[in-house]
Amino acid sequence: MNSIHLKSRIVEIAKNLGISDHQLPLELSNPPVAHLAEEQCTLIKADNLTALSWLLDQNKRDIDFCYIDPPYNTGSTFVYHDKRQAKSASIWSKHHDWLAFMLPRLVATQLLLADDGVIAISIDDYEYPYLKILMDSVFGENNYIATLVVCRSKNGKGSKANVAVNHEYVLLYGKSEQSTLRGVEDQDLEKYNKEDEHGRFTIDGLFRKKGDASKREDRPNMFYPLYYSQDGKVYASKISEDLREAWPVDSKGAERRWLWGPEKAQSESWKLYASPKGVIYVKNYSAPNKRIKIRSILDKPEYLNDRASREVKSIFGERVFETPKPINLIMDLIDCCSSPEATVLDYFAGTGTTAHACHLLNKNKSANRKCILVEHNHFINKSHTANAAGFKTTADITEFRLNKLSEDDQSFNFSTQEIE
Ligand SMILES: C[S@@+](CC[C@H](N)C(=O)[O-])C[C@H]1O[C@@H](n2cnc3c(N)ncnc32)[C@H](O)[C@@H]1O
Known part of the structure; x- marks a missing residue:
C-alpha cells in the first residue's frame, strides 16, 4: 500500500460523501529518500498529510495507537490556523472544508494502523457529528468502539446562550474486529469488601441472565436449581439438608436462565455468591494490576484544561499555546488503548x-x-x-518540549526529521 493507493481511496470516499475534490490535496508530494529514524521519539516537521503519505511509502503499517487532537474549527485566532468555515454548496455547508481537510489524513491513518490498531480523536460538539460520519465511512461503522465524554472545565464556556458547555469528546475506532482496549487500572480497591479463601471480592454482576436470550426457553439446559447457605456459599447440588434452593426466576416471577451451564456451575460454584434472599451473583475478585473497562465519562480533576494550561506555563514559561491537552488525560488514553510496547502516532x-x-x-x-x-x-x-517568547513556527514549540524532556531526563531521546 503506498501513496498511489492512498489517492484512490481518498477519491472514492470523498465521492461517496459528496465532498468536492477540488478541496482535496490529490497532488501528494513524492516521498523523500530519507528513512524514519528509529528513536524512542521522532518529531517529523512537515505538513501531516505529506508525512503520512511518506510513512505509507516506507511501508510503516504497524502503528498501534494513533491519538490526534485536530483543530476543532472554532474560528478563533490561535497560534495555529483554526478556521475552515466557508459556506459550500454541498450538504456539509460550513463543515465541508474541515471535512475535506480531515478526510485524506484519516484515510492515510486507517492504512497505517496495525490490524489491531486503535485511533482516538479529541473533538468538541461543533464538528463531532460530522467527524462521526466521516469516521464511519473511513473506518467502517463496525469498527466504532465508543465516544468518551471528557469534562474539560468546571464552569464551561460563557460564550454560548443557555448552556455552559464544559465537556468535549474522544472518539474511538479500531482498525478491525481484532482491535481491543486494555482498559484502565482498577483503582477502587475499597469495593472489594468481602473475602474468602480465594481472595477479596465484590458482588456486582447477577448470575441470572438479563436482556436478550435470557428466557428459560432460549437455553433450557441453563435453567436448573442451585443451592445456597445463609453465609452466601453456593452449591450445584444439595449436599446438606439445610441448603435452600434458588432458581433463575426474576422479580416478576418470569423464568429466565443462568449465565453458565450446569457443568461449569458444578466445577466453579465457588465463584458464585448468594444473598440472604437467595439472589445469586458472580464474585468479582481483586487481582494485582487488574484492569477494568474504561468508563465513558472522564471527569478526573487532572483532565481539566486549566491543568494543561498550567503545565504549558511551567514548561515554556509563558502561555505559548492556547489549546494543550493535560498530560494525565493523554497518559490514561495511551495506557488504556495500547500495549506497553506500542508505537504511538500523533500528527497534530x-x-x-x-x-x-x-x-x-x-x-x-x-x-x-x-x-x-x-x-x-x-x-x-x-x-x-x-x-x-522566541518561537518562529509551531514545530519549534513541539521541539522545545522534547529538548526540555531530554535535558531533564537523559533516558529520553528523540530525533527530528524535516520533510518537504
Ligand atoms: C489542537 S492542536 C494540538 C494540541 C496538542 N494536542 C497539545 O497537547 O499540545 C493542533 C495542532 O496541529 C497542528 N496542525 C494543524 N494542521 C496541521 C497540518 N496540516 N500538519 C501538521 N500539523 C498541523 C497545529 O499547528 C497545532 O499545533
Whole structure:
C-alpha cells in the first residue's frame, strides 16, 4: 500500500460523501529518500498529510495507537490556523472544508494502523457529528468502539446562550474486529469488601441472565436449581439438608436462565455468591494490576484544561499555546488503548503532550512505547506570545518540549526529521 493507493481511496470516499475534490490535496508530494529514524521519539516537521503519505511509502503499517487532537474549527485566532468555515454548496455547508481537510489524513491513518490498531480523536460538539460520519465511512461503522465524554472545565464556556458547555469528546475506532482496549487500572480497591479463601471480592454482576436470550426457553439446559447457605456459599447440588434452593426466576416471577451451564456451575460454584434472599451473583475478585473497562465519562480533576494550561506555563514559561491537552488525560488514553510496547502516532502534535505522556508511561510503568509526532512549520504571528517568547513556527514549540524532556531526563531521546 503506498501513496498511489492512498489517492484512490481518498477519491472514492470523498465521492461517496459528496465532498468536492477540488478541496482535496490529490497532488501528494513524492516521498523523500530519507528513512524514519528509529528513536524512542521522532518529531517529523512537515505538513501531516505529506508525512503520512511518506510513512505509507516506507511501508510503516504497524502503528498501534494513533491519538490526534485536530483543530476543532472554532474560528478563533490561535497560534495555529483554526478556521475552515466557508459556506459550500454541498450538504456539509460550513463543515465541508474541515471535512475535506480531515478526510485524506484519516484515510492515510486507517492504512497505517496495525490490524489491531486503535485511533482516538479529541473533538468538541461543533464538528463531532460530522467527524462521526466521516469516521464511519473511513473506518467502517463496525469498527466504532465508543465516544468518551471528557469534562474539560468546571464552569464551561460563557460564550454560548443557555448552556455552559464544559465537556468535549474522544472518539474511538479500531482498525478491525481484532482491535481491543486494555482498559484502565482498577483503582477502587475499597469495593472489594468481602473475602474468602480465594481472595477479596465484590458482588456486582447477577448470575441470572438479563436482556436478550435470557428466557428459560432460549437455553433450557441453563435453567436448573442451585443451592445456597445463609453465609452466601453456593452449591450445584444439595449436599446438606439445610441448603435452600434458588432458581433463575426474576422479580416478576418470569423464568429466565443462568449465565453458565450446569457443568461449569458444578466445577466453579465457588465463584458464585448468594444473598440472604437467595439472589445469586458472580464474585468479582481483586487481582494485582487488574484492569477494568474504561468508563465513558472522564471527569478526573487532572483532565481539566486549566491543568494543561498550567503545565504549558511551567514548561515554556509563558502561555505559548492556547489549546494543550493535560498530560494525565493523554497518559490514561495511551495506557488504556495500547500495549506497553506500542508505537504511538500523533500528527497534530502541538506542544508535544503525547510524547511527554509516552515518556512518563515508559518511565513510571516500565513500558517501552515509541512515539512519532508530526507538527508543521506553521509561522507564528508576530503579535502572538509564542513569537515574543522566541518561537518562529509551531514545530519549534513541539521541539522545545522534547529538548526540555531530554535535558531533564537523559533516558529520553528523540530525533527530528524535516520533510518537504
Ligand atoms: C489542537 S492542536 C494540538 C494540541 C496538542 N494536542 C497539545 O497537547 O499540545 C493542533 C495542532 O496541529 C497542528 N496542525 C494543524 N494542521 C496541521 C497540518 N496540516 N500538519 C501538521 N500539523 C498541523 C497545529 O499547528 C497545532 O499545533
